[in-house]
Amino acid sequence: MNIESILGELVTLFIMALALGMDAFSVGLGMGLIKLRMRQIFYIGITIGVFHIWMPLVGMLIGRLLSDTFGTIATLLGGTLLILLGIQMIFASFKKDDEPLITPVGFGLIVFALSVSLDSFSVGLSLGIYGAKTFLTVMMFGVVSMVLTWIGLLVGKRVQNWLGAYSEALGGSILLAFGLKLLFPF
Template identity: 30%
Template sequence: MDANVMDAATLIMLAVGLAMDAFAVSITDGLCYENFHRKEALMTSGAFGLFQGLMPLIGYFCGRMFSDAIASIDHWIALILLGVIGLNMIKEAWQESHEPECVECSGKTLTLPTILMQAVATSIDALAVGISFAVIHVNIFTACLLICGITFGLSLIGAAAGKRFGSMVKEKARVLGGVILILIGLRIFVEHMFF
């Protein structure tokens, strides 16, 4: 197998890793917003899934413009991008757990502009991953659909968890997502260098 081809299991793990930010925000939404019910859970999950699916596509086509020029260092690019994203997720989780903000949740209502801002903010990482997709042979449409579907599902689960368990699982989700992305970056690098 070509070391530059991402297998299905790795792609699923990558999608789960990317979805962890949306999952964590969904937990917060379920915890903090009084008007967060089934309709709002579906709206936020749909927005998160849509943006997480579109951003890699945008990154992919941007990356394709210069993929031939960087083919010899593509494994380094994937390692650096996924490593930085993963480390940033872990750092944010650590900061939130050690510097908790006093969030007053009562009376807050979730609005469409807030949902859209959250969807964009949680999907920026997926844009960078899309660039790495351009240099490692990935069926971009399958990848985007998978990322979209997994993000949607995990966001729904996060919304329900937020209603029940709140902040207990939010930081752990971000750490898990960060670790997954770092491991995938290392796997791509090792496969390209040694196989």
């Protein structure tokens, strides 16, 4: 392989990683609108980054064996999870207590990370069919998604201070809209 083809492949993978990471940014922006400490923001970014490594890796391995049927199922599941989380956040914003029903801690963090990484599973299936370089691909997806999640969370945290009580409803609306976009591409 010559340097131009390697560079071209790196640029292509980086663009794909950015495209996949934008959902992590969007969800991070929505999650950042609830009160989070910096330590939570750090762990959320790491967790979503790990899921963006693990999910396409599994997808690539399965994609080498199967067709892309599971990609559609993964997208539908991810969209449905984001819609449910968005609705939950919107309803929680109208309750009198400050504690949301699902928070990005423990099981809630796993649900958030899974919902935004299911589309990377679908991409992994496709890349597995075409025989992409596994290690480079999944590491780029993970690192870019982690960084974009942190950026989204930090921007959301900053905006949350300006919006006050309405910030959680806005965050839920972002998750809801992104879930609908996954289910009904327009």
